[in-house]
Amino acid sequence: MPLVAKMMTPPAGMKLKCPPAVVAARAALSRTAFAKGLRPQPLPTKILVIALLGMAANVPLGIWREHTKKFSVQWFAAVHAAVPFIGMLRKSVLMPKTAMALTIAASILGQTIGSRAECIRLKRAAAAKLARESHGDAAADCIKAPMSLKSGNHSVQFWDPLSLRVESTVGAGAPAVLVPAVSAFN
Numbered sequence: 001m002p003l004v005a006k007m008m009t010p011p012a013g014m015k016l017k018c019p020p021a022v023v024a025a026r027a028a029l030s031r032t033a034f035a036k037g038l039r040p041q042p043l044p045t046k047i048l049v050i051a052l053l054g055m056a057a058n059v060p061l062g063i064w065r066e067h068t069k070k071f072s073v074q075w076f077a078a079v080h081a082a083v084p085f086i087g088m089l090r091k092s093v094l095m096p097k098t099a100m101a102l103t104i105a106a107s108i109l110g111q112t113i114g115s116r117a118e119c120i121r122l123k124r125a126a127a128a129k130l131a132r133e134s135h136g137d138a139a140a141d142c143i144k145a146p147m148s149l150k151s152g153n154h155s156v157q158f159w160d161p162l163s164l165r166v167e168s169t170v171g172a173g174a175p176a177v178l179v180p181a182v183s184a185f186n
Contacts (some may be wrong), residue, residue, distance in 0.1 A: 011028050022084070025088055026088045026091055026092055028173050029089060029092045030092040030095035032092075033093040035055050035089070035093050036066075038093045040093055040145075041093075043095070043096075043099070045132075046093050046099070047099050047102050047103070050086065050089055050090055050095065050099075050103050050106075051102055051103050051105075052092065052106070053086070053089065053107055054082060054103050054106045054107045054110060055106040055107065055113070056084045056110065057082040057085060057086070057107075058082050058106075058107045058108075058109075058110030058111045058114065059110045059111075059113050059114040059117075060112020060114060061078050061079070061081050061082060061110075061114060062110060062111035062112060062113060062115040062116075062118070063079075063112060063114040063115070063117065063118040064078045064114075064116045065078035065079060065111065065114070065115055066114070066119055066122070067069040067118075081110065082107060086103055086107065090103060094133065107174070127155035147157065
């Protein structure tokens with residue numbers, strides 16, 4: 001790590017300055033009630049809050065990244081779009097540079113969560129489309145995995161977002177119990 005830092009230091013006499021727009025944005029962020037309230041907190045609290053914000057900001061960017069060609073300009077934009085925001089936020093609450101590793105890890109986790117969620121959504125949409133095209137709308141309804149709740153003389157059906165078919169197996173007068181059925185993906 002020290003070798004990398006030594007290689008990246010500018011030559012003697014060369015001074016790097018932050019662009020005025022970035023300085024103004026960071027100053028505006030520092031004046032918010034959120035930054036003022038987080039500044040006096042202990043370091044673990046700051047790290048946790050900034051890491052959660054970084055992760056939350058990167059979930060939609062991970063979804064966008066799933067729709068881009070790897071290593072294209074759009075892909076790099078999706079991967080790095082939240083970096084300035086997280087960096088300015090980290091500086092506005094006076095976090096040390098050593099905390100960067102945890103905020104970077106949280107950003108990568110947010111990208112991964114968004115990408116995986118979008119991949120799962122796309123696979124389910126493709127499976128439903130394929131079922132609809134080959135077997136009609138009846139097969140596409142199986143992809144949605146109905147759930148039913150039966151208690152006494154009443155029966156209620158609803159759709160499970162996790163795509164697991166659930167049916168009641170109780171007799172009349174017994175309390176309603178949901179039991180998952182294995183036939184959800186037939």
